[in-house]
Amino acid sequence: MxxxxxxxxxxxxxxxxxxxxxxxxxxxxxxxxxxxxxxxxxxxxxxxxxxxxxxxxxxxxxxxxxxxxxxxxxxxxxxxxxxxxxxxxxxxxxxxxxxxxxxxxxxxxxxxxxxxxxxxPETFFTVWHNVFERGALKKGETLLVHGGSSGIGTTAIQLASALGAQVVTTAGSPEKCQACLKLGAARAVNYREEDFVAATKEATGGRGADVILDMVGGDYVSRNYEAAAVEGRIVQIAVQRGAVGSADFSKLMVKRLVHTGSTLxxxxxxxxxxxxxxxxxxxxxxxxxxxxxxxxxxxxxxxxxxxxxxxxxxxxxxxxxxxxxx
Missing domain, CATH: 3.90.180.10 (Medium-chain alcohol dehydrogenases, catalytic domain)
Incomplete structure (x- = not known):
């Protein structure tokens, strides 16, 4: 062959x-x-x-x-x-x-x-396990997914929306943000021009995201803690911006956050x-x-x-x- x-x-x-x-x-x-x-x-x-x-x-x-x-x-x-x-x-x-x-x-x-x-297969297995099994996303909750125009991102937007969740996503250009909105995202944040923490809080009336699917890592870790709701779940599936970062762990305690991750x-x-x-x-x-x-x-x-x-x-x-x- x-x-x-x-x-x-x-x-x-x-x-x-x-x-x-x-x-x-x-x-x-x-x-x-x-x-x-x-x-x-x-x-x-x-x-x-x-x-x-x-x-x-x-x-x-x-x-x-x-x-x-x-x-x-x-x-x-x-x-x-x-x-x-x-x-x-x-x-x-x-x-x-x-x-x-x-x-x-x-x-x-x-x-x-x-x-x-x-x-x-790769995207649906990954999204299902990490968003719905590890992250336990439920109908009526908000999912923040980074990299919304990627294969993982476009899958997560559609699947979460179809199952009754609100989706906020980040992407790197107006064209990519528009594509995310067409797929069902309630809010698409151009991370080159906007602060996704502020945008997520605005989209949720100040509450924050219940589940965050992150493939970025690095400095996004501390910002995810800011963007998460009380009892929020953050699921790490990649570290494109670096495997090492700093975070204020008091937010993890005060908000009772769960930060988990997996590889498939x-x-x-x-x-x-x-x-x-x-x-x-x-x-x-x-x-x-x-x-x-x-x-x-x-x-x-x-x-x-x-x-x-x-x-x-x-x-x-x-x-x-x-x-x-x-």
């Missing part, structure tokens, strides 16, 4: 096509003929040598795919050959074939293209299966009805994965970047 390997840690051009043997299936796994693969920031970090794959995972980048089932391993019972699925993978998605445990795959929603379906890639197959089951029951019907859908930015051929990484690092994208593998 053709795959995109990381020839050495470095810039986008280190992503190079090469020939690989097909993956060998293990107990309970399926082999997917990949038609499209999602591009995510962890792929960029892996390319730079800053985010190694977990033990036992493929060294190839790529955390989400969509395609047809080409082979079924021993003990796998849910799927049939030819079924159209999308799946979360611990790596290996930038290739014509990838193996994944059958419980980490979901059906392609009715009417979705493979490119759209490939844009679902290293979690067990069983843990991810639980998220998949929740998504299929509670979110997949919304996708099938097109009440929510992935925001698509650009699609690149698999062999031009380096261009997709350039696009992501430029920071101008709105929504998901996808590779066409068909």
């Amino acid at each position: 053709t795959a995109i390997a990381i020839s050495e840690p470095g810039g986008p051009r280190v992503l190079k096509p090469e020939k690989r043997d097909l993956p060998i299936l293990r107990e309970g796994e399926i082999l997917i003929r990949v038609r499209a693969a999602g591009v995510n920031r962890p792929d960029v970090q892996q390319r730079k040598g800053a985010y190694p794959p977990p033990p036992g995972a493929s060294d190839l980048p790529g955390l989400e795919v969509a395609g047809e089932i080409a082979a079924i391993g021993e003990g796998a019972r849910r799927w049939r050959l030819g079924d159209a699925v999308c799946a979360l993978t611990p790596g290996g998605g930038y290739a014509e074939y990838v193996r994944v445990h059958e419980t980490n795959a979901l059906p392609v929603p009715a009417g979705f293209t493979f490119s759209e379906a490939a844009a679902l 890639r290293p979690r067990t197959v069983e843990f991810k299966a639980g998220i998949a089951a929740a998504l299929e029951a509670q979110v997949w019907p919304l996708l099938a009805a097109r009440r929510i859908q992935p925001v698509m930015d650009m699609i690149f051929p698999l062999t031009e994965a380096w261009r997709a990484h350039e696009r992501m690092e430029e920071g101008e994208h709105i929504g998901k970047i996808v590779l066409d593998v068909a």
